[in-house]
Structures are given as structure tokens and as C-alpha cells.
Amino acid sequence: MAASPEKKQSAFxxxxxxxxxxxxxxTDSAEFEKVVRSRRSTRVYSDAPVPESVVRKCLExxxxxxxxxxLQCWEFYWVRDASKKQALVKLCLGQPAAATAQELIVCxxxxxxxxxxxxxxxxxxxxxxxxxxxxxxxxxxxxVPLAYGHGPFYIFGPLKKLLxxxxxxxxxxxxxxxxxxxxxxxxxxxxxxxxxNLMLAFRAFDFxxxxxxxxxxRRVQKLLGLPRSAEVxxxxxxxxxxxxxxxxxxxxxxxxxxxxxx
Amino acid sequence: MAASPEKKQSAFxxxxxxxxxxxxxxTDSAEFEKVVRSRRSTRVYSDAPVPESVVRKCLExxxxxxxxxxLQCWEFYWVRDASKKQALVKLCLGQPAAATAQELIVCxxxxxxxxxxxxxxxxxxxxxxxxxxxxxxxxxxxxVPLAYGHGPFYIFGPLKKLLxxxxxxxxxxxxxxxxxxxxxxxxxxxxxxxxxNLMLAFRAFDFxxxxxxxxxxRRVQKLLGLPRSAEVxxxxxxxxxxxxxxxxxxxxxxxxxxxxxx
Numbered sequence: 001m002a003a004s005p006e007k008k009q010s011a012f013x014x015x016x017x018x019x020x021x022x023x024x025x026x027t028d029s030a031e032f033e034k035v036v037r038s039r040r041s042t043r044v045y046s047d048a049p050v051p052e053s054v055v056r057k058c059l060e061x062x063x064x065x066x067x068x069x070x071l072q073c074w075e076f077y078w079v080r081d082a083s084k085k086q087a088l089v090k091l092c093l094g095q096p097a098a099a100t101a102q103e104l105i106v107c108x109x110x111x112x113x114x115x116x117x118x119x120x121x122x123x124x125x126x127x128x129x130x131x132x133x134x135x136x137x138x139x140x141x142x143x144v145p146l147a148y149g150h151g152p153f154y155i156f157g158p159l160k161k162l163l164x165x166x167x168x169x170x171x172x173x174x175x176x177x178x179x180x181x182x183x184x185x186x187x188x189x190x191x192x193x194x195x196x197n198l199m200l201a202f203r204a205f206d207f208x209x210x211x212x213x214x215x216x217x218r219r220v221q222k223l224l225g226l227p228r229s230a231e232v233x234x235x236x237x238x239x240x241x242x243x244x245x246x247x248x249x250x251x252x253x254x255x256x257x258x259x260x261x262x
Numbered sequence: 263m264a265a266s267p268e269k270k271q272s273a274f275x276x277x278x279x280x281x282x283x284x285x286x287x288x289t290d291s292a293e294f295e296k297v298v299r300s301r302r303s304t305r306v307y308s309d310a311p312v313p314e315s316v317v318r319k320c321l322e323x324x325x326x327x328x329x330x331x332x333l334q335c336w337e338f339y340w341v342r343d344a345s346k347k348q349a350l351v352k353l354c355l356g357q358p359a360a361a362t363a364q365e366l367i368v369c370x371x372x373x374x375x376x377x378x379x380x381x382x383x384x385x386x387x388x389x390x391x392x393x394x395x396x397x398x399x400x401x402x403x404x405x406v407p408l409a410y411g412h413g414p415f416y417i418f419g420p421l422k423k424l425l426x427x428x429x430x431x432x433x434x435x436x437x438x439x440x441x442x443x444x445x446x447x448x449x450x451x452x453x454x455x456x457x458x459n460l461m462l463a464f465r466a467f468d469f470x471x472x473x474x475x476x477x478x479x480r481r482v483q484k485l486l487g488l489p490r491s492a493e494v495x496x497x498x499x500x501x502x503x504x505x506x507x508x509x510x511x512x513x514x515x516x517x518x519x520x521x522x523x524x
Contacts, residue, residue: 013356015306018506024470025300031293032466036323036459038287044277059521061298063514065458066473072515078523091434094275113519120515132510147476172353174476181443185450186475189495192454193473196327197298200462204294208286211328211455213448214409214436224524233451244280248394252325253334253382257375259321261340262486 016133035204040246042208045100045239050207055103055238058201065193069144070121071114074191074233076198077106077224084223091219092235097210101237106220107195109187111180112229118144147177154180184231191233198236208241278395297466302508304470307362307501312469317365317500320463327455331406332383333376336453336495338460339368339486346485353481354497359472363499368482369457371449373442374491380406409439416442446493453495460498470503 059076067073079085085104092098122140125132150157161178168175176182195211202209217232224230321338329335341347347366354360384402387394412419423440430437438444461471479494486492 010356013358013361015358015362016509018306018509020508020510021505022302022503022508022511024465024468024503025296027297027300027466027468028290028293029463029466029468031290032297032463033323034287035289035294036326036463038289039326039328040284041328044280060517061295063517063520064298064301064512066301066303066461068475070513072520075520075522078521080523084524093434093436094272096275096277099275100277117515117519121513124513124515128510136509168478168480172355172478172481174355175479176476181446184443185446185493188447188451189454189475192451193458196455196458197462199328200459201291201294201298203286204289204291206286206289206291213330213451214438216430216434217437218430219434231447241284241286243283246282246284247278247280247398248282248390249284250326251332251383251386253379253386255322255325257379258325258334258337259340260337261342262346 011135011138014135016135018133019131035200039200039203040208040241040250041097041210042237042239042241042245043095043097043210043247044242044245045102045208045237046242046245048102048240050102050238054205054207058198058205059105061201062194062198065197067190067193068186069140069147071117071144071148071190073110073114073117073187074194075108075110075230077108079104079106087223088220088235091216091223092212093215095212097212097237098235100239100242101210102239103237105198105236105238106224107191107198107233107236108226109184109191109231109233110229111183111187111231112227114144114148118148147174148183150180150183154183188231188233195234195236202238207238208245209236209238211236273397273400276397278397280395281393297462301462301465302470302503302512303359303472304499304501304503304507305357305359305472305509306504306507307364307470307499308504308507310364310502312364312500316467316469320460320467321367323463324456324460327459329452329455330448331402331409333379333406333410333452335372335376335379335449336456337370337372337492339370341366341368349485350482350497353478353485354474355477357474359474359499360497362501362504363472364501365499367460367498367500368486369453369460369495369498370488371446371453371493371495372491373445373449373493374489376410380410409436410445412442412445416445450493450495457496457498464500469500470507471498471500473498
């Protein structure tokens with residue numbers, strides 16, 4: 001096929017007319033590095049409490065993580081009630097990282113809140129449209145329902161997948177989400193970004209944390225009264241590490257296994 | 263039913279005999295908060311290059327994120343070759359966040375490297391067993407293959423799911439991963455934790471970033487010569503924001519939608 005003539009720019013490719021100016025501020029990389037390097041999964045905590053204000057601040061910073069199409073498909077359940085907390089420890093198989101924790105937060109990936117959130121985000125964008133690029137408004141209004149909608153019980157998922165795969169034979173297309181599995185990946189991914197903020201924030205405020213998977217997620221859903229579409233991404237415990245609360249030196253495999261320059 | 267007699271502690275519940283001592287260091291929460299708050303998804307970058315050393319350092323910090331059973335199921339492809347980079351921009355639908363980026367990194371969730379990595383981690387633990395709790399060694403040796411194994415093409419997935427669901431009727435059990443969908447969630451979750459480190463690190467080093475989903479993942483796999491089991495989690499672009507590179511003020515819905523105290 002002959003080279004096509006100069007292609008018209010798509011809406012995605014165009015740089016919109018933007019008024020907003022938000023200069024980058026100067027930050028301290030050494031301080032950040034200290035936070036990242038000293039964050040260790042803490043298996044045993046001391047009796048030192050975590051001030052309420054610290055938990056609240058860390059949760060607030062969690063919600064500032066980037067997230068998919070600003071649909072904020074996350075939720076955080078700070079389990080404070082003593083009997084619920086005790087029950088949650090059991091559902092974390094009684095592991096010391098939960099049993100000795102001062103605080104336990106269940107981080108939840110919601111597969112079902114994007115419609116509500118999209119509507120609310122759109123309302124905000126419309127109310128502020130003088131300051132929002134039209135393309136962004138258009139994206140929330142038109143693309144989001146198409147990109148994330150799959151019909152009840154994901155019945156349109158297979159059709160969507162087939163359509164995308166067929167189109168994809170001929171042109172560049174966004175491939176997902178196109179199934180329940182994709183939507184699960186999508187929601188957990190965004191939630192995990194916030195979880196990392198949360199854990200780093202605890203460290204930055206001089207506390208420690210441990211992410212826990214491999215728990216009885218089904219019973220955690222029941223404990224919190226959550227529907228099936230609210231999936232437990234991880235449980236994060238927090239407190240101050242006890243003297244031997246970090247079991248061994250941090251170990252990562254040789255980075256050449258993971259970092260590739262191409 | 264009568265209360266059961268004092269239950270024997272399971273291996274999970276016991277606090278092991280630990281020699282390692284790693285005191286928490288003092289960190290600067292205000293500096294960390296500045297990093298989190300000033301990280302904005304940057305849609306247009308200036309021409310200022312990102313020094314190689316900064317990219318390398320940020321990638322190094324990415325690999326220090328917590329991850330599931332230390333199986334490090336992530337990979338980062340820093341696309342430096344000019345023609346590959348140009349091709350990748352197209353697969354990101356030509357969006358300015360990719361087209362104007364100084365650097366592009368494809369963040370990949372591997373569903374298939376856990377066996378290799380588990381073996382390598384186990385070798386390390388065995389070589390250092392004087393300093394590693396026996397329970398940790400045991401976990402890597404015995405639990406990991408059971409927890410993450412599903413047979414070729416996940417054929418044992420449905421059986422595993424059924425078994426877990428049946429056991430789960432009677433007792434607390436870890437529910438997953440028990441299917442390919444679960445393994446996808448698992449791998450992307452761990453990768454996203456590292457992605458958040460990466461984006462925050464760029465900000466901490468006075469650069470900006472943008473996470474991109476909704477791209478042609480299948481073609482990205484082909485471009486990088488990756489198998490299907492190496493799924494694109496997101497593409498992260500980096501550089502310095504141009505004057506209008508952040509399109510509008512950060513907006514999050516009311517936190518009462520997401521933060522619950524129970």
C-alpha cells in the first residue's frame with residue numbers, strides 16, 4: 001500500500017488549548033529515597049499507637065494517586081471496631097502482621113462504582129468547563145461509557161472483545177477493558193497505586209506497614225457487608241515495627257532480570 | 263457448638279525467632295507530602311531531557327516496592343531506540359503525553375516468571391538461612407508452588423477454585439489466586455505498586471510523569487517481542503511538564519465516598 005497522505009490529527013493527538021498553569025515545585029529526592037528504602041514489610045509491631053491524625057493524613061495522600069480516567073475505583077475501610085478488628089485478624093489467618101497491628105485498613109477495588117463516579121466527575125467538569133479542555137469533557141462524556149461499559153453481568157464483554165480483536169487486525173486500537181477479567185485488573189491496578197501511596201505515607205510519618213494478600217477475601221467482604229463487585233485488593237496493617245519486626249534484609253533479584261533497555 | 267479448647271497456633275500465627283534488627287529511620291513527612299501533592303499526570307512535556315542517571319535511579323526505586331511473596335512479577339522496558347519509541351507513541355494513540363515525552367517506559371506484569379523467581383529467591387534464602395526465619399524458607403519452598411501453581415494453561419484453576427470454595431464453607435481459607443483472572447489481578451497489582459514508586463520518584467527528582475492505559479497492548483507486546491503472558495500494565499512517560507502540560511486542577515470526589523471507618 002502506498003504511504004497515506006498526511007493524516008489528520010485525531011482528537012487524542014491534538015494538544016488542547018489549556019489555561020491552567022501549575023508549575024512543578026522543587027522536591028527533595030534524598031528524603032524521598034529514604035522513605036522508599038526504609039519501607040519494609042513489617043511483620044511484628046510494637047504497642048505504640050498510630051495517632052488518628054496520621055492515619056487520616058496517610059489515607060488522604062492515598063487518594064491522590066493517579067487513577068484510571070479519574071474514576072477513583074477504590075475504597076478504604078479503616079477497621080476500628082474492636083470485634084470487627086479481631087475478626088479481620090482471623091481472616092488474615094492470624095498472621096502477626098495483622099495480629100500485632102495497631103491499625104488495619106482493607107483496601108478495596110470496586111468494579112461497580114465507575115458509573116456513579118463518572119457522572120460526578122462529569123458534573124464537576126461541566127461546572128468548571130471554562131477551565132477544562134473540551135477534549136477532557138468529551139472524553140468523560142463519550143469515551144468513558146464506551147470504554148468501561150459491558151452491560152449487565154458483562155454480557156457484552158465477549159462481543160466487545162471480538163469487535164476489538166477484529167478492528168485490531170487492521171488498525172491501532174485500545175485493547176481493553178473488554179471482559180470482567182479486564183475490569184478486575186483495571187480496578188485492582190488503580191487501587192494498588194493508592195495502596196503504595198498509603199504505605200509510603202506511613203513510612204514518611206515515621207510508621208511502618210505491611211500489605212497482606214492471601215487472606216479470606218470472601219469472608220472479609222461479608223464482614224464489611226460488601227458486594228462481590230467490591231474486591232479486596234489487599235489489607236494494609238500499620239504501626240511501629242518492633243525490634244525484630246522486619247524479618248530479614250531486603251532482597252531483590254538482580255535488576256537485569258527486570259529492567260530492559262530496548 | 264461449645265467453644266473449642268485453646269487452639270494450637272498455626273505456623274502462620276507464630277512469631278518466629280528473628281535475629282535481624284533494622285531500626286526505622288527518621289523521615290521527613292512534609293517533603294514526602296510535597297512529592298505526592300505535586301505529582302500530576304503530565305500531558306505535554308517540554309524539551310528538557312531527563313538525565314540517564316535519573317531514569318536509572320527511579321527504576322531502581324521502583325523495584326523496591328513491596329510485592330507479592332517477593333516473586334517480583336514485574337518488568338520495565340525503557341524504550342530508547344528512536345524508531346521503537348516512535349512506534350510506541352503510535353500505539354499510545356499518538357496522545358501528547360506519549361508524543362512529547364522525553365522517556366517512555368513500558369511497565370509489564372508477568373504471569374509466567376514467578377516459578378523462575380521463586381527458585382532464585384529460595385536459593386538466596388537457603389544460602390542465608392542462618393539469618394532467615396525457618397518459616398519464611400518453608401513458605402517459599404512449600405506454600406508458593408501451591409499458591410501460584412495452576413498447571414499448564416491454568417487447567418487446574420477450576421478444580422482449585424472449587425476446592426477452595428468448598429473448604430471455605432467450613433473454615434477460613436486464602437481465596438486466591440485460583441484462576442487465570444486471579445493471576446492477572448495478582449501480577450498487575452504488584453506491578454502497579456512499583457509503577458507508583460516510579461512516578462513518585464520522577465517527581466522527587468524534579469521530573470514529571472504520566473501513566474497511560476487504553477493503548478494497543480497487543481501491538482506493544484509484539485513491538486517488544488513479549489509473550490501473551492507478559493501483559494502491559496501501563497506505559498509511563500516522563501519529562502518536565504511544559505507550561506500548560508497539566509490540563510487542570512487536580513480533582514478528587516468527596517473522600518467520604520472512599521474512606522470508611524467501621
